[in-house]
Amino acid sequence: MTVVTRFAPSPTGFLHIGGARTALFNWLFARHMGGKYLLRIEDTDRVRSTGEATQAILSGLNWLGLSSDETPVYQHSRLDRHRDVARELLAQGRAYHCYCSPDELQEMRTEARKLGRTALYDGRWRDRDPSEAPAGADPVVRLKTPLEGETVIEDLVQGPVTVQNNQIDDFILLRANGTPTYMHSVVVDDHDMTITHVIRGDDHLNNAFRQVQLFEAMDWAVPTFAHIPLIHGPDGAKLSKRHGALGVEAYREMGYLPDALCNYLLRLGWGHGDDEVISRDQAIGWFDLDGVGRAASRFDMTKLDNLNGHYLRESQDDGIVDLIIERLEGRSGLNLSEQARGRIERGLPGVKARAKTLVELADSAAFYAATPPLAMTAKATALLTDEARDLMRGLLKALTEVDTWSEGVLEAIVRVHAEKNDVKLGAVAQPLRAALTGSNASPGIFEVLAILGPDEARARIKAIC
RNA sequence: GACCCCUUCGUCUAGUGGCCUAGGACGACGGCCUCUCACGCCGUAAACACGGGUUCGAGUCCCGUAGGGGUCGCCA
Numbered sequence: 308m309t310v311v312t313r314f315a316p317s318p319t320g321f322l323h324i325g326g327a328r329t330a331l332f333n334w335l336f337a338r339h340m341g342g343k344y345l346l347r348i349e350d351t352d353r354v355r356s357t358g359e360a361t362q363a364i365l366s367g368l369n370w371l372g373l374s375s376d377e378t379p380v381y382q383h384s385r386l387d388r389h390r391d392v393a394r395e396l397l398a399q400g401r402a403y404h405c406y407c408s409p410d411e412l413q414e415m416r417t418e419a420r421k422l423g424r425t426a427l428y429d430g431r432w433r434d435r436d437p438s439e440a441p442a443g444a445d446p447v448v449r450l451k452t453p454l455e456g457e458t459v460i461e462d463l464v465q466g467p468v469t470v471q472n473n474q475i476d477d478f479i480l481l482r483a484n485g486t487p488t489y490m491h492s493v494v495v496d497d498h499d500m501t502i503t504h505v506i507r508g509d510d511h512l513n514n515a516f517r518q519v520q521l522f523e524a525m526d527w528a529v530p531t532f533a534h535i536p537l538i539h540g541p542d543g544a545k546l547s548k549r550h551g552a553l554g555v556e557a558y559r560e561m562g563y564l565p566d567a568l569c570n571y572l573l574r575l576g577w578g579h580g581d582d583e584v585i586s587r588d589q590a591i592g593w594f595d596l597d598g599v600g601r602a603a604s605r606f607d608m609t610k611l612d613n614l615n616g617h618y619l620r621e622s623q624d625d626g627i628v629d630l631i632i633e634r635l636e637g638r639s640g641l642n643l644s645e646q647a648r649g650r651i652e653r654g655l656p657g658v659k660a661r662a663k664t665l666v667e668l669a670d671s672a673a674f675y676a677a678t679p680p681l682a683m684t685a686k687a688t689a690l691l692t693d694e695a696r697d698l699m700r701g702l703l704k705a706l707t708e709v710d711t712w713s714e715g716v717l718e719a720i721v722r723v724h725a726e727k728n729d730v731k732l733g734a735v736a737q738p739l740r741a742a743l744t745g746s747n748a749s750p751g752i753f754e755v756l757a758i759l760g761p762d763e764a765r766a767r768i769k770a771i772c
Numbered sequence: 773g774a775c776c777c778c779u780u781c782g783u784c785u786a787g788u789g790g791c792c793u794a795g796g797a798c799g800a801c802g803g804c805c806u807c808u809c810a811c812g813c814c815g816u817a818a819a820c821a822c823g824g825g826u827u828c829g830a831g832u833c834c835c836g837u838a839g840g841g842g843u844c845g846c847c848a
Contacts, residue, residue, distance in 0.1 A: 317848045352847060409846070416844085425774040426844050447846055465777065474775055474844095482846040489848045513776060513843040536778075536841085543840070571784095574797085578785050581796040600785080602778050603841060610784065610798045620811075660811040671809090690808095721807085736807035748809035 310342030311503050314373075315493070317349040318360035321554025322367035324606065325508060325538045325546065328572040332535060333506045334373045335573070335594040345500055346375035350383045351492050367555040371565045372587070380500065382492055389487035392495050392525065393448050393480045401524045402480055404446035405432035427476035448481035452520045460515055463504075463533035463596040470516045478517050490514065494521040497530055506533040506596070509603070533596045536576055536603045546606060562634075562665030563611065567618035571611045576604045584617060616663040624655045627665065631655070634669040635676055646763075647676035653758045657750035674744040675758065679770040681745035690747060695738035696772055698728060702735065703768045706761070714757040721753065742771045 312333040316326050337344035346368070350356035368374050396402035407415075407428075416426035433451060440446065453472045460468050480491040487495075497505060505515075512534040522529045540546045558568055570585055577600065579585065579593045619627070631651060632643055643651075654675045662668035674681065683691075691699075702724050709716060725735040736752045743755050743764065756764050 315848090319848075349848060355847075407846095412846085420773060420844090423773055427774095468776070470776070476844095479846055484846080486846085488846070493848090508842095509777075510842055511848095514848095516776090534777090539841080541783080545841090574784065576784085578796095580786065583784095583797050600778095604785090605783060607783050607798070613798055616811090658810095661809065718807095725807095731807085733807050740808060746809090750809090752807055 308503060310337055310340035311345065311501050312337045312342065312506055313345040313347055313497070313500060313502050314368075314375075315347040315349050315496075315507070316364050317352065317355075317489075318357060318364060319352065319355040320360055321556065322364040323546075323554060324558075324572070326364075327367065327371060327373075327555050327568070328538065328575065329507055329535065330368055330373045331371070331569055331572050332533075332577075332594075332596075332599070333504075335590055336504065336506060336533075336596060337376075338591040339594045342503070343376045344373075345377055345502070346379040347496060347500065348379055348381050349489065349492070350381060351487060351489060353383065353486075356383075363554060363556060370559060371555060371569060373569075380496065382496060385492070385496060385499075386486065388499070389492050389495050390481065390485065393487070393491065396450065396480065396524060397448060400451075402448050402450050403433055403477075404437060404440070405449045405477075405479075406440045406444050406446045407432065408444070425474060427474070428478070430477050433477060445483040447479045447483050449477040450480055450521055450524060452477055452517070458516050458519055460512075460519065460532055462512070462515075463531060464536075464599045465509075465512065465534055465601060468512065470513075475516055475520060480521075490517055491521065494518050494525075494527075498522070498525070498527045502530050504533060505530045506535065509534045509536050533599070535599055536601060538575065539603050539605050541605055541607065543605060562667065562669075563615050564618045564622065564665075567615040568611070570618070571614050575606070576600050584614070612663040619662060619665070619668065620659050624652070624659075627668070628652050628655055630665055631669050631672055634665060635673060638669075643676050650675040650758050650760075650763075654750065654755070657754050657758075661748075661750070671749070674746065674749065677745065679763075679767045681742075681767060681770070683741065683745045684747065686747040687741035687745055690737050690741040691771055692738075695734070698724070698730070698735055699738055699742060699768055700772050701728065702739065703765060703772065706765060706768070709761065712757065712761050714753045717756045718753040721756075738771075739768070742768045 314326075314330040314333045316322065334344045348361055348364070350361070365374075365379070393402060397404075412428065415429060419426045428449070432449070452475050456472045457469050458472055458475065462468055478490050479488050481487055515532050515534070519529055538546055555568070559565075566587065569587070573585060573590055573594075574583065577594070577598050579598065582589075585593070628651060632648060635651075636643055651672050654672060658668060658672045661671050702721065705720050705724050709720065721735055721739070722732060725732045728735075737747065740749055740752050740755070741747060743749070743752070743759060749755055759767070
């Protein structure tokens, strides 16, 4: 039997970090098993579902490299099928009409809670004659679930979980307006899409017991379940917008690489010995569901930063140089000159070790694209004392006639200049850094000098003298 | 409240009854490298929630307690 997994988000918002991890696990498991990974947009709630949300989810998945193996299924387009199944159940006497008003149900719930019980529908229309139906009321369709016994789910992550059937009420299949509920459409669609493994958030574990009843009522094979723990915020509480509950596009904006984000998400709740940096191919080879932990994990931005920094350093320069230029041009609204682009390209290796995100990378490479006089940070200005300017004037002279403008030659010149003036190398290097970069921190100063080139370097030094 | 699930360093985790004097990673702290900041390298501190069992032996199995989370919609 071929494994078929699916990711089934509802398009009522962006693709958040928890959804991204669910998608990743589904994708990885399918790849690992040589199966298929499908996407289904759960848009049965026509009021809350939006096209923008669908687009955001699709582009987010695409960016992460987790797009579907087949054309996505839009759940609302399967309305007729959902109704047919409900009708079939009705015809077989496995479902029935219920005429309870929302107020009546609300009352039932309050009552149940008062009695210290789970708030469940009490089945009052289960065996009632339809002739007693109130005039003019549209009924919902409810499934007849077993009254006794227990239901066991052999969850691949949580292990065997047992629930008494009296904890499962006759839930609604079709609303009064004839549209299917989530509980109904998931089951019909999972069956029709031949889903073999349902991998999703822990918050659905309780729903799974209801869904099993429906599979069984239809005599359909019940898929294997794997309920993965939720991701919490750093404080252990629900992930809020302040930390991780952002759309993946926000992470893209913040300068994270898709591979780094996937690697981080993979390690959050799953482990493979001491391995930390795991490539996509390794992940496919190693991923398994019983390696998934059972406890919720906290989202830790600093670890993501560290991993992203690692991926940044390992990445091919030509892959990210465009991303940097794009960001720089986006900030200034101007197109970078050929010279500036060239400098950034050559400077990239030196700047990469200093950044954790593409944003930081753009920040620290920006000076290569600047034109004198440079904007100075406060610390850079503090470096440019009168003595320092004297040293720079002298250095400027020493730099006027250089045959080979190379890193090695330049280093020698600067070192000699420091010795001649009887100061430490730092006393020359730091003001020079301020002049050249507008900052007190940068890549190696001889490298910067070499990349800027004679004209630009001299112009920048002159500007502060 | 009822039901279900969870609990190893601050965080992510390794651990499947003796290999645990509990390992790795991030972070923190200290050092080395050094023209700055990083990177890199070396080192230090840091955890089996608690209480009972079972067993020759328990982080690992069982029970209870505490704490945390999830669910209880004509939302998904």
